[in-house]
Amino acid sequence: MELEDSGTADAGTGVGAARATVLRRGDLASFADDHEAELLVAPLLAVERGHNILNSGHQAAFGTVFFLARPHPRPDDLTLAIFAINDWVARFVRDEPGHETGTFSKLVTDAGRLDAAGLAFRHLARREWRRLLRRRYAYSRLSPSERESFAWDQLVAIWQVIGRLVRGGVPARVVFVDAAFAPALADAGVRSVTAETEPQRPSARRRQRTDPGLLIKLQEVLAPFFDDSREPESFHNPADPALVRNLYEPLYDALSRLRAAEDKALTEKPNAQDCGGLHGTEV
Incomplete structure (x- = not known):
């Protein structure tokens, strides 16, 4: 959605009113061609990839992005379940530890014959698929492994959007507005402001929230891919650490600074400046 000054007068006030005009997803690349356009409001996936929104200097037309709400899957959307079952299969056949369903090698060994192993795998996969369809989609209800998979999905989408802002080697400013991105850090900022503005009212104190949220999960x-003490051979694919570092090092550095700010906020008296205040978490 493109916001611009329509130049028309409001009938009641006689003041020029701002009018929002619709921009088709396929026309996103031409957004910068409108010299009066200043602000684009769009769903996350609409600008995730496939669009380079550049100015006449072939640099990113946007310098700042505000993530207004933490991404969350729709309950009636099967996309997350499809991603989850494919992720489960990929991890299962690689014999990754920690799965409640065991490992693929153990399943084949216990079956004794390949046809029996194939049938057992089909039954197990069907059971997992039904579990995924029945599960609650609230982030707080996801298992640790599901949260990790969800975090990777959101990391890629968020980083793709940020990538739209750095085309041409220009700096970018990223602000996460929704407190759900980092509940504990946001709560520390609120408590700091409350203490400064209403120190005489103990009832105004808020219960401290310890949920680190999506950004800390990212x-x-x-973090394991940036751990210099780990050998590449300890990963399922030894090339993964180099790949992740090349793709996500700037994001990891920013998130690590955010993590340090949260740790400080949770162990010391919160300071609104350290916590990002009430206007969102900035990285």
Whole structure:
């Protein structure tokens, strides 16, 4: 959605009113051609990939992005379940530890014959698929492994959007507005402002929230690939650390600074400046 000054007068006030005009997804690349357009409001996946929105200097037309709400799957959308079952299969056949369903090698060994192993695998996969369809989609209800998969999905989408802002080697400013991105850090900022403005009212104190949220989870899933003490051979694919570092090092550095700010906010008296205040978490 493109916001622009329509130049028309409001009938009641006589003041020029701002009018939002619709921009088709296929026309996103031409957004910068409108010299009066300043602000684009769009769903996350609409600008995730496939569009280079550049100015006349072949640099990113946008310098700032505001993520207004933490991404969350729709309950009636099968996309996440499809991603999840494919992720489960990929991890299962690689014999990754920690799965409640065991490992593929053990399944084949216990079956004794290949045809029996194939049938057992089909039954197991069908059971997993039905579990995925029945599960609650609230982030707080996801298992640790499901949260990790969800974090990777969101990491790719968010980083793709940020990538639209750095075309041409220009700097970008990224702001996460929704407190659900980092609940504990946001709560620390609110408590700091409350303490400064209403120190005489103990009832105004909020219960401290310890849920780290999605942004901290993004940092956690990236951290093993930036651990210099781990050998590449300890990963399922030895090339993964180099690949992840090349793709996500700037994001990881920003998230690590955010993690440090949260740790400080949770262990010390919160400071609104350290916590990002009430206007969102900025990285």
